[in-house]
Structure formats: structure tokens, C-alpha cells
Amino acid sequence: MNKKDWKILLVDDEHEFITTLAERLELRGITPRVAFDGESALAAVAQEEPQVIVLDVLMPGIKGLEVLERVKRSNPRVQVLLLTGHGSTRDGIEGMRLGAFDYMMKPLNIDTLIEKMESAIDYAGKAANLG
Amino acid sequence: MRKLADLLKHPLRELQGEVDEAVSPERYTLLRRKIIALMVAATLIPLSVMAVLNYYEHQNAMAREIQNPLRVLVNKTKNSFELFLAERTSTVSLIASAYTYQELADQQKLARIFSVMKREFEGFVDLGLIDEHGTQVNYVGPYTLQGKNYADQRWFQEVRLKGKYVSDVFMGFRKFPHVIVAVQHMTEDGRTWILRATLDTKQFERIIASMSLEPDADAFLVNGQGLMQTSSNNYGKVLEKVSFPLPPMTYEPTVVNMTDPLGREVFLAYAYFPDADFVLMAVKPRSSSLKTWYTVRGDLLFIFVAGVAVVLIAAMRVTDALIRRMKEAEDRRELALREVEHSQKLSSIGRLAAGVAHEVNNPLAIINEKTGLMKDILDMQGDFPAKAKLLAQVESVLRAVERCRGITHRMLGFARRMDVSIEDLDLSELIRETAGFLANEAMHRKVDVQLDMDPELPRIVSDRSQLQQVFLNLFNNALAAVADGGNITVTARPESDGVRVSVADNGCGMSEETLKHIFEPFFTTKKGKGTGLGLSITYGIIKRLGGEISVESTQGVGTTLTITLPKGQREALA
Amino acid sequence: MRDALFMGRLTAGATHEMQNILATIRESGGLMEDLLAVGGEGFAHAERFKKGLCVLAEQVERGMALSEQLNYCAHAPEATPAGAEVNEAMRSLVGLYRRDAARKRVNLVLAAGRTGLRTSLRALELMGRAGLALDCALALLPQGSQLMLSVEEQGGLAVLRLDSPGYEALRGQEPFAELERRARALGAGVSAGPGGQGVVLSLPKPQA
Numbered sequence: 001m002n003k004k005d006w007k008i009l010l011v012d013d014e015h016e017f018i019t020t021l022a023e024r025l026e027l028r029g030i031t032p033r034v035a036f037d038g039e040s041a042l043a044a045v046a047q048e049e050p051q052v053i054v055l056d057v058l059m060p061g062i063k064g065l066e067v068l069e070r071v072k073r074s075n076p077r078v079q080v081l082l083l084t085g086h087g088s089t090r091d092g093i094e095g096m097r098l099g100a101f102d103y104m105m106k107p108l109n110i111d112t113l114i115e116k117m118e119s120a121i122d123y124a125g126k127a128a129n130l131g
Numbered sequence: 132m133r134k135l136a137d138l139l140k141h142p143l144r145e146l147q148g149e150v151d152e153a154v155s156p157e158r159y160t161l162l163r164r165k166i167i168a169l170m171v172a173a174t175l176i177p178l179s180v181m182a183v184l185n186y187y188e189h190q191n192a193m194a195r196e197i198q199n200p201l202r203v204l205v206n207k208t209k210n211s212f213e214l215f216l217a218e219r220t221s222t223v224s225l226i227a228s229a230y231t232y233q234e235l236a237d238q239q240k241l242a243r244i245f246s247v248m249k250r251e252f253e254g255f256v257d258l259g260l261i262d263e264h265g266t267q268v269n270y271v272g273p274y275t276l277q278g279k280n281y282a283d284q285r286w287f288q289e290v291r292l293k294g295k296y297v298s299d300v301f302m303g304f305r306k307f308p309h310v311i312v313a314v315q316h317m318t319e320d321g322r323t324w325i326l327r328a329t330l331d332t333k334q335f336e337r338i339i340a341s342m343s344l345e346p347d348a349d350a351f352l353v354n355g356q357g358l359m360q361t362s363s364n365n366y367g368k369v370l371e372k373v374s375f376p377l378p379p380m381t382y383e384p385t386v387v388n389m390t391d392p393l394g395r396e397v398f399l400a401y402a403y404f405p406d407a408d409f410v411l412m413a414v415k416p417r418s419s420s421l422k423t424w425y426t427v428r429g430d431l432l433f434i435f436v437a438g439v440a441v442v443l444i445a446a447m448r449v450t451d452a453l454i455r456r457m458k459e460a461e462d463r464r465e466l467a468l469r470e471v472e473h474s475q476k477l478s479s480i481g482r483l484a485a486g487v488a489h490e491v492n493n494p495l496a497i498i499n500e501k502t503g504l505m506k507d508i509l510d511m512q513g514d515f516p517a518k519a520k521l522l523a524q525v526e527s528v529l530r531a532v533e534r535c536r537g538i539t540h541r542m543l544g545f546a547r548r549m550d551v552s553i554e555d556l557d558l559s560e561l562i563r564e565t566a567g568f569l570a571n572e573a574m575h576r577k578v579d580v581q582l583d584m585d586p587e588l589p590r591i592v593s594d595r596s597q598l599q600q601v602f603l604n605l606f607n608n609a610l611a612a613v614a615d616g617g618n619i620t621v622t623a624r625p626e627s628d629g630v631r632v633s634v635a636d637n638g639c640g641m642s643e644e645t646l647k648h649i650f651e652p653f654f655t656t657k658k659g660k661g662t663g664l665g666l667s668i669t670y671g672i673i674k675r676l677g678g679e680i681s682v683e684s685t686q687g688v689g690t691t692l693t694i695t696l697p698k699g700q701r702e703a704l705a
Numbered sequence: 706m707r708d709a710l711f712m713g714r715l716t717a718g719a720t721h722e723m724q725n726i727l728a729t730i731r732e733s734g735g736l737m738e739d740l741l742a743v744g745g746e747g748f749a750h751a752e753r754f755k756k757g758l759c760v761l762a763e764q765v766e767r768g769m770a771l772s773e774q775l776n777y778c779a780h781a782p783e784a785t786p787a788g789a790e791v792n793e794a795m796r797s798l799v800g801l802y803r804r805d806a807a808r809k810r811v812n813l814v815l816a817a818g819r820t821g822l823r824t825s826l827r828a829l830e831l832m833g834r835a836g837l838a839l840d841c842a843l844a845l846l847p848q849g850s851q852l853m854l855s856v857e858e859q860g861g862l863a864v865l866r867l868d869s870p871g872y873e874a875l876r877g878q879e880p881f882a883e884l885e886r887r888a889r890a891l892g893a894g895v896s897a898g899p900g901g902q903g904v905v906l907s908l909p910k911p912q913a
Contacts, residue, residue, distance in 0.1 A: 014493050016760055020500035027507045058489070060808040105540075106492045107499035107532055487775040487801055491723065494764035494771070498730060501764070505757040508750045517744030521754075524733045524740070528761070531726045531733070535768075538719050538726075542775075571718055 006121060007048070008032035011041040011067065012056035012083065017106075021054075024110055030117075038062025042070060049075050052101075052120045054113070056083045057091045065095060072099040077128065079120035083108070163454050170446040175439060182435045189431065193424040198386040198398060201415055204342055205400040206384040208350065209411045211338045215254075216297055216407060219312050219330055222252055224295070227316040227326040235260045235326065236269050245271040254334035256309060261287075261325040272329070290315050290325055297407045300332055300352075300360040300369060308332045308369045332369070335361045342413070350413040353377065360409060365393055377410065388417070488542040495535050502528045555592050558630055558696070559584035559623055565602040566621065569610060578613055580606075581620045588623055591630055591698050597672045598696075604669045605634045605692055612638030612690060626695060629678070633693040640686040649682055713829075716779035720772045727768045734761045774800045781829035788823035788911030789831050791856050791863045798832045799854060802839050810848040813839075818856035822863035824908035831908065838867050838904060862910050868903030 008025070010032045012018040018034050025032050033050070035041035038061050041053070053071065057064035068080050082095040082103035095103055101120045104113065226235075226244055234240050245258045257272020265282025281287045290296040290313040298311040313327040339350045339361055352360035357373045359366070366374045374392040378385070384402040391397045396417040403410050418425075506525045509518060559582075566580060573580045609619045613636045623632045641649065649666050673680045677697045684690040738758055745751050777797040781789075799815040806813035824831060835854070842852055852869045885895045894907040 014497060016764070017493065017497045017500055020497065020504050020757075020760070024500060024504045024507055027504070027511065058808070060810060063808075105536075106496040107536055108496065110500075110503055486805065487771055487778065490804060491768055491771045491775070494768040497764045498761055498768075501757045501760045505754050508754055508757075512748060512750060515744070515747035517740040517748070520740050520744070521737055524737045528730050528733045531730045535723055535726050538723050542716060542719050 003029045004031065006030050006032075006052070006117065007050040008117065009035060009041065009044055009050040009053045011035045011038070011053060011059070011064075013037055013059045014056070021108070021110075025114075028110075028114065030114070038064070038067045041067055045071055045075055045078065050078060051124055052117050053078055053080045054083060054117075055080050055100075057095065058084075065091070065098060068095060068098050068100055077124055079124050081113070081116055081120060159454055159458060162457075163450050166450045166453065167446050170450065171443060174442045174446070178435070178438055178442065182431065186428070186431060189427060190424060193427065197415070197424075198400070201398060201400040201413060202384045202386050205350075205402050205411055205413050208338060208342050208413070209384065209402045209404065211341070212335070212352070212409065212411060213404060213406065215334060215338060216312070219252060219254065219328065220295060220297060220314065222248060223258075223312050223326055223328045224314045226258075227314045227324075232260075232318065232322065232324050235324075238269060238271075241269050242271045248328075254330045256329040256331045258329075259327045261313075261327055263323045263325075267327075268324075286311055286313060287325070290327075291323075299354040299356075299358065299408060300335075302370065310335075332361060344413065344415070348413065348415045350411070353410045353412055355408040355410070363414075365391070365414070488539045491539050492536075495532055495539070498528065499532045502532065554595055555590055556595050556598075557588075557590055558598075558632070559588050561595065561598060562602055562621060562623060562632070565599050566606060569603075569606050572610060573619070576610075576615045578610060578616065579618045581618070583620060583622045585624050588625055588630060589698055591696055593676050593696060594672075597676065601669050601672050601694070602632075602634075604666065605694075608666070608692075609634050609636040609638065609690070612636050612640075614638065629695055629697040631693060631695045633691055635689060635691040637689040640688050640690055641682075641684040642686055646682060646684055713779040713782045717776060720776040720779060723772045724769060724776075727765050727772065731762065731765045734758050734765065770800075777828070778832075781832055782827060784827050788825050789828040790820075791822045791824055791831065791865070791908065792817050792820050794828045794831045795835065795854060795856055795865070797828075798835055798839070801832075802836070802843075806839075806843060806852065809843050809846070811843055811846050812849075812851045814851065814853050816853055816855035819858055822856060822858055823911045824863050825911045826908060834906060835865055838865070838906060842867055842869065859905075859907065863908045865906040865908070866903055867906075 008030060010018050010022055010025075011034070013036055015036060018036070022032050022034050032054075033044055035044050038059055041055070042062070044050075045053070055064050055067060059067075064082065068082070071078050071080065076099075079101040080095070080099070082091070082100045084091045084095075084103055084105055091103070101123065102116050104116065226248070230240070230244065235244075241258065241260065245255070248258065249255050257270065257274065257276070259270040259272070259276060260268045261281060262268050265280050265284075265287050267276055267279045267281065270277045286296055286298050294315045296311070296313045298313075300308050300310050302308060309332060310330045311327060312330060313325055315323055315325045317323045335352055339352075342350050344350055349364045349366065351363035351366065351373075353373050354360055357377050359369050359371050359373055362368050363373075375389070378387055378399060378401055380403050382403050382405050384400060386398050386400045389397060389399050391399075391414065398415045398417060399412060400415070401410055401412040502525055506522070506529070509522055509525065512518065562584065563582060566582060570580070572578075606619070606621075613619060618637045620635045621632065622635070623630060625631075670680055673694050673696070678695050680692065680694045682690065682692050738755070741748070741751055741755060741758075748754070774797050777793070778801070781794070781797075795815055796817065799813060803813055826834075839852075839854070846852060846869055850869055852867065855866045855868070857864050857866055896905050896907070897903075
């Protein structure tokens with residue numbers, strides 16, 4: 001699958017972070033959508049189902065894990081990559097239990113992020129084929 | 132009313148009082164004073180009572196001991212006087228009855244009798260025969276008194292009445308102190324005559340001298356009118372009026388205390404003579420007679436004062452020790468309270484620190500992304516003058532962010548040790564990570580930290596954060612023990628069903644005494660510093676995790692703490 | 706307290722290191738600006754790059770401010786002879802809690818009072834207590850509400866007042882009892898604010 005066709009949603013309340021990340025991904029041929037909080041993320045998912053959501057765990061309002069849970073309920077095919085800033089891997093592990101594909105700690109390495117996106121999309125494709 | 136007004140004015144005063152009380156040193160000062168006062172009172176009151184009783188008892192005994200010899204002496208001397216006077220009187224009496232008037236009237240015969248008398252008995256001055264009209268018929272002696280008439284003198288009247296007479300000392304015609312002994316004799320034919328002898332008072336002085344009194348003592352004879360019969364050192368010459376009133380009359384030798392006219396405290400021993408109008412008196416100043424008593428009293432006083440001092444010092448010492456113990460106990464309780472507080476608090480502050488560390492990750496993430504983006508832009512761009520330099524800077528920023536990430540990671544790592552969880556963990560990784568916290572300090576102090584981890588070390592199921600605290604404690608203790616430039620070796624080896632980790636340092640080591648108490652709560656060797664909870668907490672955690680902890684130490688050589696941990700968890704932990 | 710002091714030492718060391726690194730990033734940023742100024746000809750995306758540098762500078766400052774807060778926390782377990790300055794501790798605490806509050810959509814404001822008010826509590830203990838009160842409040846307050854923490858003086862003592870509409874409900878709650886218990890253990894008092902509004906934490910005065 002061409003990177004240009006990847007449907008990615010980036011969710012974080014840190015505007016500067018998420019827009020810069022989006023810009024960098026664009027330079028690599030990926031065109032993500034962005035959301036700055038849980039509510040708009042859910043709205044964006046409802047509007048058009050992404051393949052992968054890169055989701056920050058800590059956000060005001062609806063928390064990342066809650067967003068994850070709700071997305072997994074409504075759109076089980078969507079793969080979620082969690083961003084945890086917390087030193088504890090607990091949020092990450094909890095996220096995995098709730099169905100997240102993987103978790104990453106901030107600050108990110110963009111190449112690793114893209115690799116993980118790719119494997120998430122691969123995994124989703126395989127799961128769909130099997131299902 | 133004022134209290135109420137105060138309360139209204141400062142509604143928090145009560146609260147403040149509570150706060151103050153918890154730490155108030157005055158409370159201890161007050162308590163200390165009370166205890167000391169109580170102890171001193173309980174010991175000093177009986178001691179003082181005993182000392183006072185002893186003092187008086189002793190004083191009385193000493194006084195008796197001084198008075199008795201004085202009384203005996205006075206009695207003896209009185210007897211000597213009586214004997215002297217009786218002897219002289221009976222001599223005169225014997226002569227009066229042994230010789231006829233005619234014989235006595237014979238000048239030659241009387242002279243011969245007198246010379247025998249003088250030879251046999253000392254003290255006779257003269258001898259005279261006086262007829263019933265009071266005329267001295269015959270006289271032998273140093274004066275010319277022949278023919279002198281005594282009819283109107285008192286002694287003559289008395290001898291006529293009583294037959295015998297011993298006079299007071301008087302000057303008489305001869306202006307020389309003397310005593311007259313006169314005896315009246317009556318012949319069968321009814322004629323009466325009187326034989327009269329004069330005695331030298333030197334004999335009195337001699338008797339008194341024979342008492343051999345100390346120089347400041349005094350003894351003398353006084354007559355019933357208080358006239359001195361012998362000279363005294365301090366109270367008047369012969370025939371002068373004695374300078375103090377006469378004591379009550381008694382024939383028994385008696386000792387009284389009095390202040391003499393010279394203002395001295397004296398013992399006055401005296402006895403009245405039954406057969407003569409004399410009182411023998413001996414005066415002894417109490418100061419000199421009580422010299423021994425004073426030394427004894429000095430000793431007593433010294434013992435008392437020393438006793439009081441010992442009691443005071445002991446009371447103070449004991450109280451200090453007591454207060455110190457109490458303070459320590461209270462401090463410990465406070466400490467324990469604070470420790471409990473602290474464990475609850477740490478979790479919240481750890482959470483805060485974790486929160487901030489996480490916060491720091493946000494700008495770092497942004498810097499990371501922005502710099503990444505700038506690098507992307509540079510990569511896309513064709514060559515231009517500053518490109519290489521800009522790229523180098525961008526790379527340096529990315530490296531800096533990477534380093535920062537390491538730091539926040541580490542901080543979050545030790546904030547994380549507040550969480551409680553049992554997990555499957557790699558002990559060598561945990562030890563490495565924990566040692567990393569102290570790497571900076573170790574490097575600073577040039578302490579060589581060797582981690583010797585067996586690569587075959589099995590994974591164990593345990594509490595990560597608790598173990599992290601254990602190792603943090605052990606490493607921290609080791610670091611505290613070694614001198615700059617010292618060595619710390621951490622060895623981890625597999626055991627039959629667990630892992631053995633030892634932390635060895637070449638620091639100051641511990642004394643046997645310290646080793647004995649090392650795992651007790653609140654024990655600390657860092658005086659005034661530290662809570663002393665370090666190793667007891669470590670001990671507690673290790674025990675809870677089903678492990679064992681032991682310590683070996685040689686003073687001046689170093690300390691090795693060894694812990695063993697089971698591979699799996701026992702039910703105790705569940 | 707030894708553990709907290711020890712952790713504080715570690716944290717202080719870490720924040721120090723972090724500040725150094727942030728400073729080098731700042732310098733790198735400045736150097737890049739200079740490089741662009743003198744050798745930027747032919748760099749098509751120079752403007753975009755410059756914008757990036759601005760963001761960089763902003764974020765470095767943000768990181769600095771945070772690490773200063775962290776540094777304050779690191780030293781908070783230490784006892785100061787004069788006593789902890791209440792305003793300073795509260796500023797730091799509110800800084801730490803602002804994001805927590807924002808996440809719960811509560812607007813947390815600090816009304817700094819008279820400066821120089823001190824208490825015998827260590828900054829850590831003070832922050833712990835006030836933090837607990839904030840926790841209580843944040844757990845209870847509805848979204849979008851306002852929470853004001855103010856430092857005031859009452860009868861010579863420093864007091865902390867937490868006030869918010871609807872906050873009086875707090876005093877009946879379970880966490881409040883816990884707050885009371887802990888405050889008392891440290892010699893601080895908890896009472897209702899003026900007119901029954903909010904909560905007042907009275908702090909023990911510093912030892913003379």
C-alpha cells in the first residue's frame with residue numbers, strides 16, 4: 001500500500017507537537033489528519049475511519065485511554081498507537097490490554113513511528129483478510 | 132473575659148499551642164526541674180534531718196564529755212580545799228587541847244610549837260593566843276601583833292559563838308591576803324581562850340594550780356558575798372567582787388553554760404563548800420574545750436555538704452538521662468509518625484515529580500519534532516553555504532533531546548518506585564538502572580562501582596519498586612561508607628532457587644556493636660542525620676519479598692551486605 | 706525524610722543536567738539563526754526553518770520553567786531554618802497542578818498573598834497538604850468551574866484558602882476527612898472558610 005493512501009489520525013493536545021509531526025509525515029509522503037482533543041478525535045473517526053490513530057494518553061477532557069476504548073468499540077478495525085509521556089509503562093500496558101496496537105514514548109523517533117504505522121496497517125490488513 | 136477576648140482575637144491560638152507543644156523544649160525543662168526538685172527533696176530532707184539530729188546528739192555527747200572531767204576536777208579540788216582547811220583546823224584544835232593555857236602563853240613554848248607546825252604543815256604564817264577578852268596574849272609570827280585586841284572583830288564573835296572559825300580571805304592588819312583559822316578552847320575551870328592561826332593563801336593558789344588547767348581556763352575561790360578569795364585570770368583580783376552573779380547554791384559540783392563578762396561562751400563548774408563560806412569555780416571557754424567538737428563538726432558539715440553535692444549531681448545526672456531517654460522516645464515516636472506520613476506523602480510528591488518530568492517531555496517532544504522537521508527541510512534542499520553547519524547544529528539539538536529524554540526517563544524511573552506491583556523482572560537490569568541513579572555522585576567522588584552480573588541470572592517475580600528502594604538504600608549506604616576513590620562491588624549470582632546479590636564496599640566498616648543493631652528501626656550511625664530507617668526498611672522489604680539479608684563487616688576493611696531473593700513469590704506477598 | 710531528601714538530591718542533579726542541555730539547545734538555536742543570516746542565500750525554505758527556530762526557542766523556555774519547578778520540588782524536602790515561604794511553595798504547586806486542573810477543565814488560579822509569610826513546615830510537607838486539598842477539590846468540582854487558592858494572613862499565621870462556588874460540599878466528603886487527619890498530624894489546622902465558604906488550612910508558624 002502506498003504511503004500516500006495511508007489514513008492516519010494524529011491526536012494530541014500539544015498543537016505545536018502534533019502539527020510539526022504532521023508536517024514531517026507530509027514530507028515523507030503521509031498525509032495525516034489531526035485532532036487536538038478526545039472529542040474532536042472521536043468526531044474525526046466518526047466522519048472517516050482512519051487506519052491508524054496516533055493517540056496521546058494524557059489529554060484534557062476525554063482521556064486517551066477512554067478515546068481508545070470508544071474507538072475500539074465503534075471501529076474495531078482501527079489500530080491505535082499510544083503516545084505515553086509517563087515514565088511508567090503502565091499506561092502503555094493498560095492501553096495494550098484495551099486493544100492498542102503498540103505504544104511509544106515521547107519524544108519520538110519519526111522513523112520508528114512510521115515503521116510502527118506500517119506494521120499496524122499490515123496487521124489490520126491481515127486481520128481483515130482472515131476475518 | 133480576657134481569655135475569651137484573646138480567643139476571639141486569635142482564633143488560631145489554640146491550634147498554635149498544639150503545634151508548639153509537639154516540639155516545645157520548655158516542657159522538658161519544666162519536667163526536668165520538677166523531677167530534680169522531687170529527687171532532691173526526697174533525698175535531702177531525711178539527710179538534713181539526720182544531719183541536724185546527729186549534730187545535736189554529737190554536740191551534747193561532746194559537751195558531756197567535756198563537762199564531766201570539769202565537774203570531777205572541781206569536786207576533787209573542792210575536796211582538796213576542804214581537806215586542807217580541815218587539816219589546818221584540826222591541827223590548831225589539837226594544839227589547843229594538847230597544851231595548857233600557861234604552856235601556850237609561854238613565848239618560848241609557843242614558838243617551838245609553831246615551828247613544829249610550820250614544819251609539818253605548810254601554809255601557817257603565824258600563831259597567836261587570845262584570851263577571852265580578845266587580847267592577843269602570846270604571838271609567834273613575822274609581825275608584831277602581841278597585845279592587839281580583837282574583841283570587836285567579827286571573827287572573834289563567831290569563834291566565841293561556834294567554837295571554830297574559818298575566815299574568808301581578808302587583808303586584815305597585815306595588808307596581805309590571808310585566812311584565819313581560830314579555835315576556842317575551854318578549860319575545866321571554865322576559862323576560855325582562843326588559839327588563832329593565820330594561813331597563807333598561797334596554799335589556795337597552789338591547790339588551784341594543781342588543777343593544771345589550760346591557759347585560757349580559770350579557777351578560783353569566791354566567798355558567799357561574791358568576793359574573790361584567790362586571784363583569777365579574767366574575773367578580778369583577790370577580794371574584788373567577782374564580775375558575774377553567783378550561780379545558784381549547790382554542794383554538788385555543777386556545770387552551767389554561761390556567757391562571761393568578757394563575752395565568751397564558757398562552761399562554769401562550781402561547788403559550794405558545806406563547812407566554809409566558799410564557792411570553788413572553774414571556768415573553761417567552750418571554744419577551746421569544744422575544739423575537738425568543732426573539728427568533728429567540720430567533718431560532719433563536710434560530709435553533709437559532700438553528700439548534698441553528690442545527691443544534687445546524681446539527681447541531675449539521673450534526670451538528664453531520664454529526660455534524654457524520654458526525648459529520644461518522643462523523637463522516635465515523632466519520627467515514626469513522620470515516617471508513616473512520609474510514605475504517604477512520597478507517593479503524592481513522587482506523582483508530582485513524575486507529572487513534571489512528563490511535562491518536560493512535552494516541550495522536548497516539540498523540540499524534537501521541530502528539529503526533525505528542520506532536518507527534513509535541509510535534507511530536501513540543494514546545497515547552500517550554511518547547509519553543512521546548520522545540519523551539524525540540528526544533529527546536535529537532536530542529540531541533546533536524546534540526552535534529555537534519558538534524564539526524564541531516569542527521573543520517572545525513580546518516581547515510579549512508588550507504585551506497588553509484582554512483576555516478572557530482570558534483576559541485573561534493575562540493579563544497573565538503580566546504580567545509574569548514583570553514577571553521578573560516584574563519578575564525582577571517584578568511587579569505582581563494579582557491577583558483576585552473572586549473564587545466567589534467572590528472572591525473578593518480585594516487586595520492582597520495592598527492590599529498587601532496597602538497592603538504592605544499599606548503594607546509598609555503601610557510597611556513604613566509602614571514602615572518595617573507594618570501591619563498591621555489586622555481585623549477582625544464581626542460587627538453587629533464587630538469586631544472591633551482594634554489595635561490598637571497602638569503606639569504614641562497622642563495629643560489632645553497630646552490627647548487632649544494624650537492622651533495628653531508628654538505628655543510625657550518622658549522628659543527628661538520617662532517620663535510621665534505611666536498613667530496617669531494607670530488612671523489612673527483603674523479608675516481605677521472602678528473601679534473606681545478612682551483613683558482614685570488619686572495621687576499617689569494609690562491609691558486605693548480602694541478600695538472597697527467591698525466584699518466585701511466596702503466598703506471604705499475595 | 707531521608708528517602709525524600711535523597712530523591713530530592715537525585716532530582717536536583719537531574720534537573721541541573723537538564724537545564725544545561727536545554728541551554729545548549731538554546732545556543733544551537735541562536736547559532737542556527739546566525740548561520741541563516743550570513744550563509745542562508747539559496748536556502749528556499751529559510752522562512753520555514755526560521756519559524757522552526759522560534760518554536761524551538763519557545764519550547765526551550767517552557768522546558769526551563771518546568772525544570773525550575775522540578776528543582777523547587779527537589780529541594781522541597783529540605784528543612785530551611787527560617788521556614789518555607791508559603792507563596793513560593795504555592796506558586797510551584799499551582800504550576801504543577803495547572804495541567805492536572807486543565808485536564809479536568811477547572812481553571813486554577815493562585816491569588817498570591819502577602820509575600821514573606823512562612824511556616825515551620827518543610828516546603829514538601831506544605832505542598833503535600835495543599836496538594837491533597839487540591840486533589841480533593843479537583844475530584845469534586847464540576848467541569849468548567851473556577852478554583853482559587855489564596856495565601857492569606859490570619860492572626861500572624863499563614864493560612865491557605867481554597868475557594869470555589871459549590872466547594873463547601875467538599876467538607877462532607879471522604880477525602881476531606883483524610884486531609885483533616887493528615888493536616889493535624891503535621892500541626893496544621895483545617896476549618897471552614899469565611900461565611901462557611903471553601904476550606905482554610907492554617908499553617909504552623911515558623912519557629913522563632
